[in-house]
Amino acid sequence: MxxxxxxxxxxxxxxxxxxxxxxxxxxxxxxxxxxxxxxxxxxxxxxxxxxxxxxxxxxxxxxxxxxxxxxxxxxxxxxxxxxxxxxxxxxxxxxxxxxxxxxxxxxxxxxxxxxxxxxxxxxxxxxxxxxxxxxxxxxxxxxxxxxxxxxxxxxxxxxxxxxxxxxxxxxxxxxxxxxxxxxxxxxxxxxxxxxxxxxxxxxxxxxxxxxxxxxxxxxxxxxxxxEGIPRNEDRPRGGDYITQVGNGTAAAPYRNAGPVYYQTGTFGTLFPLGVNFAANIGNPLAGLHFLPDGSLVPFNPGVRPAGSSNVGIGGDGSPSIGKTLxxxxxxxxxFGRFDYELAPNLKFFAQLGFAQSGNTFVTIGSGTQTNAFYIYSSNPYLPTGAAALLNAYPGRDGVFGTADDRRVGGGRIHADQPFKEVDALNVAYTFLTGLTGSLGDYSWKATYAHGDSLLRSAHSGNFLQNRYFASLDAVRGPNGNIVCNITLTNPGLMDDCRAINWFGDGSPTDADYDWVSGVSKYQVAQTMDIVAAEISGDLFELPAGPLSFAVGAEYRTQRLEQRSNSDPSIPTSTVGLRTNVAQTINKYNSTNVGQAEGEYNVREAFVELAVPLLADMPLIRSLDLNAAARYTEYSTSGGVTTWKVGLSYVPIEDLRLRYTRSRDIRAPTLYELFAGDQAARGGFFDALTGRNDNVITLSSGNPDLKPEIGDTYTIGAIWQPSFLQGFSASVDYFSIEITDAIANLGTTTANEECIASSGASSVCQYIVRPFPFNYTPVADNFPLAVRTLPFNQALASLHGIDYEFSYNTPFSSFGRSGDLGLRLIGSYVPGRKTRTDIDAAPVENANVGVNAKHRINLQANYREGPLSLTAQARYIGEIQRTRDVTVFYEEPTVPSVVYLDLTATYDFVVDGNDLTGFLTVNNALDEKPPLIGNGQPGQQYPTNQGIYDVVGPYYTTGIRFEF
Structure with missing residues (x-):
């Protein structure tokens, strides 16, 4: 031991x-x-x-x-x-x-x-x-x-x-x-x-x-x-397509509903109603969709819940399917390490580590292209009657195409495409070498460390946007064959274009999907070198004991280089394309990552002191001061001083009181400073147009960032009563306040602020719309893209209490005796605030979203001879849906959850070698995660996977050995 x-x-x-x-x-x-x-x-x-x-x-x-x-x-x-x-x-x-x-x-x-x-x-x-x-x-x-x-x-x-x-x-x-x-x-x-x-x-x-x-x-x-769990549908509720609906008013509170489907896309292609796609208002084909056999029939939109713009309960709509759970x-x-004693007070060591971690998951099995394209009456895959009906409609030119080639807006959920899978590989090499030794009463260490890491990510099944839009625009060629329009209007630009029949689930072939799809790739290489040295020991004796110190310095360099085949800052040509709704497009439908390159060096020096102030006095068995200071200078953001001061006080033998106060920093990372544009595609609710649809989110670095400052203090006690052997308790209050906190500008928050200002706020520049803010009809002005970037937030803070109790004792029952151990660890966080800028009011986030106020682990272990039994209960307290009194939910709280984990181990000996067999069952009572409708139909499992278990009971068995 x-x-x-x-x-x-x-x-x-x-x-x-x-x-x-x-x-x-x-x-x-x-x-x-x-x-x-x-x-x-x-x-x-x-x-x-x-x-x-x-x-x-x-x-x-x-x-x-x-x-x-x-x-x-x-x-x-x-x-x-x-x-x-x-x-x-x-x-x-x-x-x-x-x-x-x-x-x-x-x-x-x-x-x-x-x-x-x-x-x-x-x-x-x-x-x-x-x-x-x-x-x-x-x-x-x-x-x-x-x-x-x-x-x-x-x-x-x-x-x-x-x-x-x-x-x-x-x-x-x-x-x-x-x-x-x-x-x-x-x-x-x-x-x-x-x-x-x-x-x-x-x-x-x-x-x-x-x-x-x-x-x-x-x-x-x-x-x-x-292996993971391949699809959301592999667990209860995963195939129920539960989504949050409502508008948050007392009359129509937010609630969970299902099955909920898109009203803007189906597996076979839908021409959405005008209420779902403003450009289709009055269009004779609006409200029709294709069955798997290619026939065009009326679409049943289901029941549209209050506050929703593009989903319906029931009906003929479709969900997204296939996402990995x-x-x-x-x-x-x-790993390898070698130590060698060069002399009695001098030791050399070197260690080398290699590690790789591969991860795979499906982002969305069915590509979701809702309100994403136009189909023209010249498309030969349209039924003849539909094309004639469309051409006979005297719609507005420019909105419904030209007078001799009318168009209708469409949406499709590509359930027949190969799943869009991510393969990510992290490879890391680390090398550390150094000398340790002593000089009299002082211990010292000098080290050099080098690290290399490489992250490679490949997202397959991504639509190449220009190919996808070109394939939608099918026409008859001069020889009567069906070809892409771009091959006639812009010969030589995309002559290998495949004119694809997107009408009907299963109509596109594997070859069609191969042609429109690609693999979005990026890799990030980082290197770090660190030279450090420190020395520690006792300086001299004080009446209460020795004054001890540690002092040291460090020099660190770090470099980042990111490369990508999908840099969104490189324009993707839209020449010859007329079917895309958006004015600009990225290379891929999703996962467009930019380039990034940067480096910095850091110089640090620190000193720490342990000062015994008083000892062996009435009600003062000991009183010690701990103080530390560090100066850090970043080549990118300048110098800053951090410090810590703490007291440890023992008034009586069984009780220890402690207090710390510290100033801490985090400097912006290389990526936060120097990242180029990257783009992702996902759901976004726009309160201006009332639409909840997919949008491109752009992000980038911000070279003007400065370090964030953290102020922390803790005060606590450790109690080990001599009259109760084996019992120990600790309770600590903590408070952390981060000023100039680095955070990404929230796109929803920015949009709400822009709307509240009637388009006058400076944040409106981050919401890219096709028309001016006050454009009519407003439903056509859904954003083309939203932008986020890191900035120095005004405030982020939290406070709470950590507590831990343990009790170890011999235990006898039913004529048997063994050892019993109990341990409870808990955290209570009643306050967690953020403020986006110095003039904004703080927002309380405690006990909302993923921030449960109470989290507790209780563990019991009983051991008798070679047998050990362990039970652990993990408690996550109830969480409020919102702290905004003007927002209403049908179920205002997410209920608390308790997970039970069980383990049994048994020791035995084989040929003189020690072995231990074990069996563990996690979530033994099959506690289902709370139902939390979120996202768009099928794109997310209806709970918060960041804190709740979605796997269910999980059994692990094995053996440990030593010889």
Whole structure:
């Protein structure tokens, strides 16, 4: 057993080398707890939160420490999955919420501490910064060599002064067992209660001495794969096409309804009614659609709910189908490390890691082209009677085409096309080398680190826009063959064009789809180099003890380069095209990612002091001061100073009080500064026109960004009553306020502000409409595109309470005796505000959307001999639909949810080797996710996948071994 020192208090944690089942006496100690048995410890390890290394020192910073075995008990798939179950983590990005586009890292596992965004927590490996694996500057924690991770330390508060910039919401430090000796490994398989989402994994690690006992070698290999759930329809409610309808008034509150279908597109092509597509007002073909056999019949729009512009309940409309519910992943990690003692007080080390994480998911199985094109009466695939009827209509020229070639607006859901799949691959190489040693009473370390990461993303099945629109415009050629109009009007421009019959589900052939489709690709390469040095020790004795220090410096360079085959800043020619509604088009229907290139260097220097103020006095057993300061200078945004001050006070033996106050920063990432245009396509509700339809969203970087500033304070207590052995409790109040917070301009917010100003606000420039703001008829003025870009938001803040209670005791029942461990971890966040600019009123977001006010984990572990039984209940409190008293919902709250996870392990010995078999059932009671209608029909599963389980009961079994 290794004893972890949390400032001078020891938390007993099972060593990662121990292949036996978890022991509640070892694994379930609360933050700051004294061990029940310290005599058996092998070494002392300093917990993240301070760079001071000194026996008897207590850092005031709250830290949640979790052993690997504890994380894998209820999340056998990976250590990050286990972390995501802790109340302090919410809305982490990963395979459980893949999204409809491939313009952001939707695979992998990007941890989100406090719900403030993955970009605001710093991810470390043994205290060293890990190079970003996404262009957003975040780290896919799936690339960490999990088989050698002994524990994870989570600093739940600002830590920039101690560990560097970007640690605004905290630090997640993965600690390796670098002294491990022996061979250990595991193998496992898993399956859902529905017989899908198969998973498998294995890992092996070895550590051995070389050159006598002066050298030590560590090697490991980890592999894990999981198929995911291919379609929303594979789970209850996924095929019900439930969508939020209503207009939020008392008379027509927002409510869930289903089945809801598009009134602007069908599987076989629809000519929408004029109320759905203003350009079709009065058109004789409006309200007709094609059956699979190509016949044109009247369309039943179903019942249009209040507040909706393009969907109906029931009727002949169609949904989007085929979207992946949870993505597939394959991860592999190779790791090697070599330590060598050059002299009694001098050690050399070098480690090399390689990891890759592959992710696949379907964005939308059926391409959704609603209100997206025109069909002309000259199209020979139109039934003769329909073409004649259209030509006989004396509509307005320019709106209905020319007098001799009338047109009608159409929409189609391409259920017959191959699914649009994303394949993303993250590859990361990390190298770290350095020297550690001591000079008298001082310890020192000097290191060099290099990291390379490469993200490649390919989105297949994307329509090449100019080809798609050209294929829609079919005409008769001079020889009577059906050809594309562009081949006649602009010969030589697109002579290989295929005139496609889009009328009827199944009419386009595979060859047709091959011709109009392509693969949108981009890749992001990043490199990071870090040179760092630090020294720590005791300066001199004070009456209450030694004054300790740590001082160091770091120089870091980082470079980003992004390349793409779909740069939206490069115009796509529309010459010869007359069927597209929009005035401009991107190369692909979705996932148009621009170029980006940039670099910066960072200089940092820090100092930290631990000052014992008073000791061994009445009501003052100890009073210690911890203070740190760091100066950071970015070549892109200048210099800034961060600092931390904290107090640790022990009035009586059983009680410790702590307080910290810190100033932290996050500088804008290279991508936030230098990203070129990128474009995505998705749903957008426009309050001006009343339409809820697909729109192009453009985004880019902003070179004028400055660092955001975080102010954090915590105050808390740790209580370990001597009269109740095995019990420990900690409670901490925290407050984080981020000024000049970097956030993307919200397109909905910008549109609402523009409308409220009657088109006069400066934000109107980000809503690109085909006509002036006050154009009539207003229904024709749905945006062509909306733009978002990062800016320094005025304010983002939250406050709340973290609490943790644990109790470990011998337990006897029914004539049997064993050990019982109980642990409760909770987070209560009653306040979470944002303000978009200095003149705007703060908006309270606590307990709304994904921000549950209460999140609690309760875990019980019973061990008797070789058998261990663990149960964990995860509670997510009820959430309000809105805090706006003028907005009404039929069901104003999302109900609370409790997930039950069960694990059984059994230790046995084969030929003198220790083995442990295990079986875990996640969501054992099959708790269904709350019903939350969102998005457009079929494009999203009707819940919030960022916080609720959509997989259902999941069974994992396997074996761990050590010899």
């Amino acid at each position: 290794a004893a972890i020192m949390y400032g001078g208090s020891l938390i007993a944690i099972a060593s990662a080398a121990n292949a036996q089942g978890p022991n509640p006496q070892q694994d379930m100690q609360t933050d700051g707890a004294e061990p029940q048995e310290a005599a058996g410890r092998v070494d002392d390890i300093v917990v993240t939160g301070s760079r001071i290394v000194r026996n008897g020192y207590t850092a005031p910073t709250p830290v949640t420490v979790v052993a690997t075995e504890q994380l894998l008990l209820t999340a056998p798939g990976s250590i990050p999955d286990g972390l995501n179950q802790l109340p302090q983590f919410t809305v982490s990005s990963g395979t459980q919420n893949t999204g409809n586009q491939a313009t952001s890292p939707n695979g992998g596992n990007y941890l989100n501490l406090r719900g403030l965004g993955s970009i605001r927590n710093l991810v470390l490996l043994d205290g060293q910064r890990i190079p970003p694996t996404s262009f957003q500057g975040t780290v896919d924690t799936n690339v960490i060599p999990s088989s050698l991770v002994s524990r994870v330390d989570v600093v739940t508060g600002g830590a920039s002064a101690a560990y560097g910039s970007d640690a605004v919401s905290g630090v997640i430090n993965f600690i390796l067992d670098t002294s491990y000796t022996g061979v250990k490994g595991s193998a496992q398989v898993g399956v859902s209660d529905y017989g899908d989402d198969l998973s498998s994994g294995f890992d092996i690690a070895a550590g051995f001495d070389v050159f006598g006992d002066r050298g030590h070698v560590l090697l490991s290999f980890d592999h894990y794969q999981r 949870t993505g597939g992943q394959v991860t592999d990690q190779l």
